[in-house]
Amino acid sequence: MGKTLVEKIWDAHVVKRQEGFPDILYIDTHLIHEVTSPQAFDGLRKRNLPVFRPNQTVATADHNVPTIDQHLPIKEELSRYQVDMLSKNTSEFGVELYGLGHPYQGIVHVIGPELGITLPGKTMVCGDSHTSTHGAFGAIAFGIGTSQVEQVFATQCLLQQAPKTMKIEINGTLEKGVGAKDIVLYVISKTTAAGGTGYFVEFAGSAIRALSMEGRMTVCNMSIEMGARGGLIAPDQTTFDYVEGREFAPKGEKWEESLAYWKTLYSDEDAEFDAVLEFDAADIQPMITYGTNPGMGIGIAQNIPATESQVESERPSYKKALNYMGFADSESLIGKRVDYVFIGSCTNSRIEDLREVANFVQGKQKAPQVEVWIVPGSKQVEAQAKAEGIDNVLEAAGFILREPGCSACLGMNEDKIPAGKYCVSTSNRNFEGRQGPNARTLLASPLTAAAAAITGKITDVRELLGAEAVV
Amino acid sequence: MKKFETLNSSVVPLPIENIDTDQIIPARFLKATTRDGFGDNLFRDWRFDGDNQPKPDFVMNDATYAGKILVAGKNFGCGSSREHAAWAIQDYGFDVVISSFFADIFKGNALNNGVLPIQVTEEFLEKIFASTFKNPESKLVVDLEAQTVTIQDTNESFTFEINPYKKSCLINGYDDIDYILSHRAEIEEFEKTRPYSYV
Numbered sequence: 001m002g003k004t005l006v007e008k009i010w011d012a013h014v015v016k017r018q019e020g021f022p023d024i025l026y027i028d029t030h031l032i033h034e035v036t037s038p039q040a041f042d043g044l045r046k047r048n049l050p051v052f053r054p055n056q057t058v059a060t061a062d063h064n065v066p067t068i069d070q071h072l073p074i075k076e077e078l079s080r081y082q083v084d085m086l087s088k089n090t091s092e093f094g095v096e097l098y099g100l101g102h103p104y105q106g107i108v109h110v111i112g113p114e115l116g117i118t119l120p121g122k123t124m125v126c127g128d129s130h131t132s133t134h135g136a137f138g139a140i141a142f143g144i145g146t147s148q149v150e151q152v153f154a155t156q157c158l159l160q161q162a163p164k165t166m167k168i169e170i171n172g173t174l175e176k177g178v179g180a181k182d183i184v185l186y187v188i189s190k191t192t193a194a195g196g197t198g199y200f201v202e203f204a205g206s207a208i209r210a211l212s213m214e215g216r217m218t219v220c221n222m223s224i225e226m227g228a229r230g231g232l233i234a235p236d237q238t239t240f241d242y243v244e245g246r247e248f249a250p251k252g253e254k255w256e257e258s259l260a261y262w263k264t265l266y267s268d269e270d271a272e273f274d275a276v277l278e279f280d281a282a283d284i285q286p287m288i289t290y291g292t293n294p295g296m297g298i299g300i301a302q303n304i305p306a307t308e309s310q311v312e313s314e315r316p317s318y319k320k321a322l323n324y325m326g327f328a329d330s331e332s333l334i335g336k337r338v339d340y341v342f343i344g345s346c347t348n349s350r351i352e353d354l355r356e357v358a359n360f361v362q363g364k365q366k367a368p369q370v371e372v373w374i375v376p377g378s379k380q381v382e383a384q385a386k387a388e389g390i391d392n393v394l395e396a397a398g399f400i401l402r403e404p405g406c407s408a409c410l411g412m413n414e415d416k417i418p419a420g421k422y423c424v425s426t427s428n429r430n431f432e433g434r435q436g437p438n439a440r441t442l443l444a445s446p447l448t449a450a451a452a453a454i455t456g457k458i459t460d461v462r463e464l465l466g467a468e469a470v471v
Numbered sequence: 472m473k474k475f476e477t478l479n480s481s482v483v484p485l486p487i488e489n490i491d492t493d494q495i496i497p498a499r500f501l502k503a504t505t506r507d508g509f510g511d512n513l514f515r516d517w518r519f520d521g522d523n524q525p526k527p528d529f530v531m532n533d534a535t536y537a538g539k540i541l542v543a544g545k546n547f548g549c550g551s552s553r554e555h556a557a558w559a560i561q562d563y564g565f566d567v568v569i570s571s572f573f574a575d576i577f578k579g580n581a582l583n584n585g586v587l588p589i590q591v592t593e594e595f596l597e598k599i600f601a602s603t604f605k606n607p608e609s610k611l612v613v614d615l616e617a618q619t620v621t622i623q624d625t626n627e628s629f630t631f632e633i634n635p636y637k638k639s640c641l642i643n644g645y646d647d648i649d650y651i652l653s654h655r656a657e658i659e660e661f662e663k664t665r666p667y668s669y670v
């Protein structure tokens with residue numbers, strides 16, 4: 001019997017498989033950031049161990065950093081201490097750091113791919129659940145806890161049970177105004193936030209193949225929001241074209257050698273998945289969430305489902321969520337007031353996202369009452385946006401381009417949404433308080449977020465696209 | 472890691488589904504660089520209001536319920552991979568979390584910190600809630616060796632699953648690093664043949 005893509009990559013990294021024990025899985029690349037690494041470095045000190053393979057470890061500062069005036073010292077004391085601690089730890093243990101001020105600094109899941117560190121067939125981990133993003137290249141990439149960060153520091157390996165595999169196939173063509181973010185929010189709304197638990201998900205089908213690398217990253221990024229351990233997409237010409245020539249990508253002979261290997265990375269025809277789901281791209285509308293987990297999403301033209309339509313045991317949690325959001329049963333979201341718009345995070349802060357937003361807002365004006373934060377994913381994205389004049393287009397429409405970091409995705413820096421306010425956000429989590437205590441988050445695509453920024457209301461972006469020529 | 476012993480305790484019931492790690496420990500408390508003191512902020516925004524006053528209707532502020540076992544609705548620990556969630560639960564004094572479903576990363580993080588996540592059926596979960604709400608002093612007995620959890624009042628018992636390796640780690644207080652390091656020669660051997668030896 002053939003193998004799935006996950007099995008191929010997994011098996012190629014098993015150092016030891018022993019009955020009754022999890023596999024010892026070799027990790028090619030370990031990404032770290034300031035929040036989930038300090039206790040792991042401390043653990044090494046206590047055990048008197050070095051980082052086993054420092055040159056397979058890359059660090060950046062992203063979660064705590066300000067997105068305005070990054071050249072000044074961080075004002076908030078604890079944030080500053082954590083970022084300083086990362087500098088101290090990485091220099092003590094000989095790990096490369098792309099910290100504040102470095103031209104490669106940015107959100108860890110944005111810089112890996114753009115630097116050519118993320119490659120097909122790799123195993124990659126990071127103390128961060130959205131490590132699943134890197135799966136877009138046909139890598140096995142997943143988030144780990146701090147004890148496991150310490151394990152990888154100490155051994156470059158992890159003890160892991162081989163996962164179950166699920167294939168999610170999406171065929172057909174997307175409607176105009178519908179993109180990668182809508183695909184993944186749609187899938188999660190169908191599977192629920194726990195539907196992928198225990199699985200590694202391979203995304204396939206013509207609608208996935210048609211996506212750019214940026215779009216594929218958006219999809220894999222949010223695979224964790226259906227509970228999956230990770231998501232991935234078999235590499236193809238789109239992948240190879242994206243990787244070629246990037247800073248740390250293989251070159252010359254190594255490139256040819258790698259390419260030959262990468263072309264073997266697909267699920268065999270006769271491979272068996274533990275579960276298979278299929279969806280039709282034509283059924284997908286621009287999506288928006290109305291509740292407090294990413295599975296609570298609807299097509300923007302639909303109404304919020306009634307509490308009665310939920311399984312009885314789930315009704316109290318459902319009611320609690322609607323209550324938190326200040327929404328009623330069965331109502332429509334269209335036309336509701338929006339206070340904040342956040343365009344950023346490792347889900348949607350890449351150059352393609354900014355291009356799409358700039359393209360859309362060109363010639364329009366931001367609604368005066370809405371506060372908008374547009375945060376690029378990395379220094380390189382920021383530089384590219386400036387080189388393309390995107391910052392000027394945004395400015396003319398009343399927006400500003402901030403500096404890179406996680407920002408309002410989790411509000412660890414000062415970019416917090418105030419209590420009770422509504423924020424249409426391109427990030428990945430709408431949990432209670434995620435963007436600040438009692439903040440209300442509505443997850444959506446960059447286009448839907450930009451439409452809200454222009455009208456000041458929840459808007460079906462397709463109506464604003466209607467008059468424009470189809471390109 | 473401390474050794475896990477048989478536990479006999481009353482429970483703190485939290486019949487809410489999809490409790491994510493942002494609720495267990497909100498992001499603004501992740502700025503610490505040590506593992507200590509997270510228990511104070513466990514379920515911070517459910518436990519305290521904006522003026523840091525305890526919210527009386529939250530179960531952890533209700534003296535009726537106490538114990539070393541947290542019992543919660545399904546899909547517990549979803550969301551962020553932050554191990555701080557497991558640290559907060561442990562630091563507050565819970566040794567066991569029971570739910571009808573756990574998110575993967577949380578389950579691993581709990582086990583790596585000596586907190587035992589026990590997955591039971593929906594029906595058994597309902598029974599635990601029912602017996603606790605009827606009699607808050609009702610106790611559960613968790614026997615890791617036998618892999619059972621028993622409601623003392625009714626003597627109903629459930630046999631749970633746990634990976635045998637993880638079970639022995641908990642019982643003996645070992646951790647994964649000790650185990651992997653004992654295979655160091657094999658790791659170095661593996662590195663000579665792996666596809667990405669050049670990066």
Ligand code: SF4
Binds near residue numbers: 062063130407409
């Ligand atoms: S942008 Fe948000 S989801 Fe992504 S790494 Fe940062 S905090 Fe996590």
